[in-house]
Amino acid sequence: MKTQVKALVVGGGAVGTSIAYHLAKAGWDDVMLLERDELTSGSTWHAAGLLPLFNMSFATTHIHQYSVDFYKELEAETGLNAGFAVVGNLRMAQTKERMDEYMVYASTAETCGVPYEFLTPDEIKARWPLINTETLEGALYHATDGYINPADVTMAMAKGARQRGVEIVRRVQADSFEWTGTHWNVTCSKMIEKGGNLIASDEQVVITAEHVVTASGNHAQRTAKMLGIKIPAIPVEHQFIVTDVDPALQQWRKDGNPEHPVIRDADAQSYVREERGGWILGVYEKDAPAVFEYGVPDSFRADLFPLALDRIEEQYMAMIHRMPSCEESGLKDDFNGPICYTPDGNPLVGPAPGLRNMWLAEGFSFGITAAGGTGYYLAQMMVDGEAEIDMASLDPKRYGSWMTTEFAARKNEECYDHVYVLHHPDEERPACRPLRTAPAYDRQKSRGAQFGFVNGWERPNYYGPLDAPDNFDHDGRSFRRGAWWEHAVEEAKAIREGVGLIDATAFTKHVVKGPGATAFLDWFTCNKLPKIGRINLTYALTAAGTTRTEYTIVRNGENDYYLVSAGAWTAYDADFLRKAAEDKAPEFGYIEIQDVTTQWGVFAIAGPKSRDVLNSVIKDADPATALTNKRFPWLSARKIELGMCPVNAIRVAYTGELGWELHHPMEMQNYLFDLLEKAGEPHGMKLVGARAQNWLRQEKSYRAFGNELGRDATPAEADLPRFIDLSKEFQGKAEMEAIGIRSKCVTLLIDGPSDADPWGREALYDGDTKVGRLTSGGYSVHFGKSIGMGYVSPDLAVVGQKLKVKMLNQLWDAEIVEDSPYDPKNTTIRVDG
Template identity: 40%
Template sequence: MTDAQVVIVGGGVMGVSLLYHLVKAGWRDVVLLEKNDLTHGSTWHAAGLCTHFAHNPTIQELRATSVRLYRDILPAQTGQECGFHACGAMRITRNPDRMDEFAHVAGLSAFTGYPLEILTPERVAELHPLAQIEGLLGGIFEPDDGHVDPTLATTAMAQVAVQGGGVIRRYSPVQAIRREAGKWLVETPKETFRACHIVNAAGTWGYEIGRMMGINVPSVPVLHQYLVTDTVPGVAERIVAGAPELPIIRDPEESWYVRQEREGLILGPYEKDAQVWSVDGVPPEFGADLMPPDLDRVEHIIEAAMARIPTLANGGVKSVINGPITFTPDANPLIGPAHGVEDAWLLTGSSMGVMEGGGAGWFLAHWMTHGAPPMDALAVDSRRFGRWADRDFRVAKAVECFGLQFGVHYPHEERPAGRGLRLSPLHDLMIARGAVMGAVHGWERPNWFSDTSGVVADETFRRANWFEPVARECLKVSEAAALSDLSVFSKFEVTGPDTREFLDSLGANRAPAEGRIGLTHALTPAGGVLSEFTVAMVNETFAYLTSAAAAEEIDYDVLRVHAQGFDVDLSNRTDDLAVIGLMGPKARQILETLTEADLQSEFPWLSVREIDVAGVPVRALRVSYVGELGWELHVPRAHAVHLFTALEEAGKPFGVGFYGAYAANAMRLEKGYRAWGSDLTTERTLTESGLGNLVHHAARDFTGGAAMLARQGDKAWDMVLLEVEAGAIDPFYSHPVFQGQRPVGIVTSGAYGPRTGKVLALAYLRDKTVRTGLALRILGQVRKANILDAAPYDPDNVRLKS
């Protein structure tokens, strides 16, 4: 038996990067197990592309960190280059929506400090003289991009890690994993390791190692081909002339990339109909192996690339690489704690392993070392998928993601694969009433309601076909009342004699009084916002907690870990209960026709009661995310349809309507309410988020409290609600905020508010002294913005408390 602090399973670029970064962070007794040799699986045959292009700042930082590591840090540490070619990269397009997307990413990058250049066709020709520009609208240039030798980069990290005390065991396949006496036992043919932590960095084998760990890893190997040409005359001539290496070029519409490889070129196509491979288990003998070429599948893409870069046709095919890469259901890697098990971590599932691997190892090493990620982790958190992400789902989404590798990322994108997994009992009723559904955490939920059956939402960066219907929904809520299916909420019950003590120490706020509702935020050790719970204190030994749909696994882990040492029982009721929202000034009148409960003096704002409505036992919460008088009615699934139809019938004389998630988002912004996952993240504290009123620190000890208070100095950020000059495009997220020519902030969410007639955005200012002369750059358009000192809708909460 060999003791270790950490066992990392997998010797690709991701696992070796983690070994390197843990050793650099001072960890000892870190062991990496590899079933074959380093880089076997996917890393060794990767094309090695490295980019700064990303729609999410965390993904961008993973990629930027990788570039710095391969280009600068590892050569300085080893005295040897990693084969990094700083050639730059560009993306070209003939699609107007793609130009909007490029402008959006360029705006984000202006804030993050990785500026990207929007290109005219003429500038494309200047940067890549071998490309034809006919039909192009333009493009985007990523000057610090390049490509790296995957084997050299991985080997360099391994060399530094071993010199620092890390251990690598090659040809040590993992045969069994089990949990025993608070430790992980990892068996190989030669020895068994007993470790405090285990990390699944197995890549192609990630799903199989996950099964050994007792967890679901929703990743699928997909075959990707690229071809390497012989000498291409146009490239060879440039080399003779002393011209710089050509930048990597991608055509998202035609779905290919091309980069220079010595005197030839590499062409990588992404076909729409992906070919999954070994979904249920990789052959035991597989290592540094490839599949036979299958160029017929991508012939049309090759022809399109040759039309754009004619000299490609002058170089014969030297070799074809056809090997597996892994895809998750959203094409982002799985990084972070494994749900439901102690001291188990994931670092796998990256379809861009070399591109993101250097940064991914840094990211997880920081998380393991400090108890919190260095940046907002939601885009990569391994718990963003639950048990519902079954085999059919992961295969369908992997195929979709591969085919949309170069798809336009719209702000309200709803992709069709893998739908219908989690249905509210009200689902069919919603469809019958015109709901246009979206998906969140496997659930189907109404985004908006249409008067025409079969309507789907426009895919656009501008105002879509749902703009007017959503405005009508908001006005219906403010003028009469409207019903909503809110069943997607995550729902938890806490029972037992220590319920109050448990909740009092859970987060920054105290537990509410019996019969009352409060908002509690659990924090990271660094003081960032980890979870947001609406806490309904039914009685002293029973509390009911709700949170965001996408937070279900994360929040249950938070509760489970915190419950250690308390005499409480936890239960996840998410699938058991339905939730109906009834919101608007006539909500009380409607509800009074169906219940004998006192809804006035005995039911104030922010209170919880268990009452009968239409003969159904209901846990009623007088709370509203939309800024109106209203109730959330929580009921067992079996009673949901009866209750909803009774409310609908009772509401007809009062003009009751329906509202969806898009209307809720617009209305909560009119109130300045922050949303978990977009406005509230692990990066920022409650005080930075403008929620200092929910912090009660005196005589209380809670995780992250001291760290949060310590971050209130000059370097603290400040969230503000902005009124934005109206224009053709409403803000959504990741638009930079400028003061003059200086980027000073970033938008986290935005929308048009129909009740106020204002365009609104929540944004963080990283210089909290900035208060005037602000403007947003929305897809390149400059729009003036002013800070609002109070919510523009019902700032005194008169309507909520009525």
């Protein structure tokens, strides 16, 4: 057993073995994997082995697609059959709304190159006559999908890893991790079996590793404690049963017919597949409890929980309805085991917060499906510095230090019972809310605010009617234009024509100051730094030259800066900023970084009448000139007083209208809200939510981080040359220039359906050829039609280019327009007063 390696993988399930395999395949010849028990002894051994190809997440779909392709090649390399049955995956729909959901799913599948087809009930019945197609609207079918034997595929990956030089050690447990400044010292114990339990012996060994990856599955909470971080990966009970033989199914196969596809009846919260002449029924029922919230007991090894048939009776009866021939089949076997979840259902893959060379691969609810792709893309991140796809949506730092065990457990239970709930793109889940609220929350709620969840914060999405009838569904979601749509239209019009007030308190805010601050930020970001009292929009790049973070930088002094970035990414931005500053401090000097997100609230006031509202409450020696272009020009910052509230005001507006961001002390937020609301009444000021703002920023072609901006494209590819200063040296510059322009960001106006807008995940076509994808979508109140932003090949990124957008399984006309199609010369935003 080695005691010094380049990379140590902790966890011998499907995910861990895949990571070890792919690190070795990527060229690291000194990799070790530790497993505290036996390979596959965690959730892997009792997984059903399904391989659902598509997901609303672009990154997760790529991961699943890679896994499916990779598993098909394993036997040729290792000689071990991974047990992959390519039988297809049939997602059935009992309602038209479920079919709408599948059309949205298909949009993501299409952009990722995942083949699919839609089937009618008659087509389903013709192919698989044992299925009762009554009450079905149709189905989405993936012919290349299927299921796999979890233990077999894990052993095949383990063999492939060994063939590439990986040492796999069983019955050794990692007990502590110590970072020395250059490497990790991992203290491990040899495990022994005693009375059926697996316990640590007195025999210990210290392994030195340059990099460590944790893929500890159900033991993630133990891992979190050892590392001193928070990992919101907690298991939930998952049940599936195996029936005895079904004579009708046996006859079907004897007649030479193929195996049924994996049958997913989402509206019945269950899946069914063939198993040795009978059926497996797996369910995602309500009230399945989280387990092991504070760690897995020593007595629990490859064990199961008692079956809770009362929880799944409804799903069992639904299976009999859908597959009537199974009614006489008895119960042959049952499984109720722990499956790890996260609050949003996506795994946690990437660098651990605050730690060097520590990588997490935790929280896999679909671990077999994701294992292959996770190993591939995580190895790219570790070996090459970045993956070829944007992995930010899976980053472990998307949950900040505010997250608790109780939050994770309750949200994970919710995520489990939402697996087959209709997943609207405008979905908002209720568990653990409200949690993080700005002071004005109650005031906004009383004005009809309908809130969204952003990094734990409650943020107004839109404002519904206060005089709504009792049956008005404020939470009405849709794959088309939901109940909120008409209210967002009126809010967007208010900003274009009058004045609106937006709560942007969730913005991430950092103070960066000290003797090294200026030199550091000049290297850290790609744009020129602003002069004192001015602001700049800029980007921090990855080491691979792609976009890591977007910042608005306000320069308060020679070495004193205020950075504003996306509200969903506070811990993500803070970690990257601090690690970069620590690395460069010896070169640039002392740099102090403070996360002040919770100290400052933010209201954005925008619209042609916004200056009039502020003029009525500003306290200044000459109020009439305080907000003029001469004293307060566009893209500048000033400290002003609004009534009794001191405000750091920034002359910028994400909506593209005349406006200001009003950064104020959080404890004075209610005072300022009341002051502005009263001042706005004579001008018809309207409270505005995030959805209208999202539409308005697309009319101005303002890129959004997590949409147009991410780790799979450079700022140059985002077509932002005015924010890139090539005369200076900055992190990722050479790599960005070496990439060139692979694709280019454009804005499109779309003649879409009368009842729907794009969501920002649709495929773009030139004739019959797929040429790109949307990254944002919505409705334009100015142009009266759908709008979107996305990426196409550079040769097509021409104003006037006609394309097609795939929406609701149809192609709709679209045209590339000039950047900032609304007010391209920025006349309204610079208007004087």
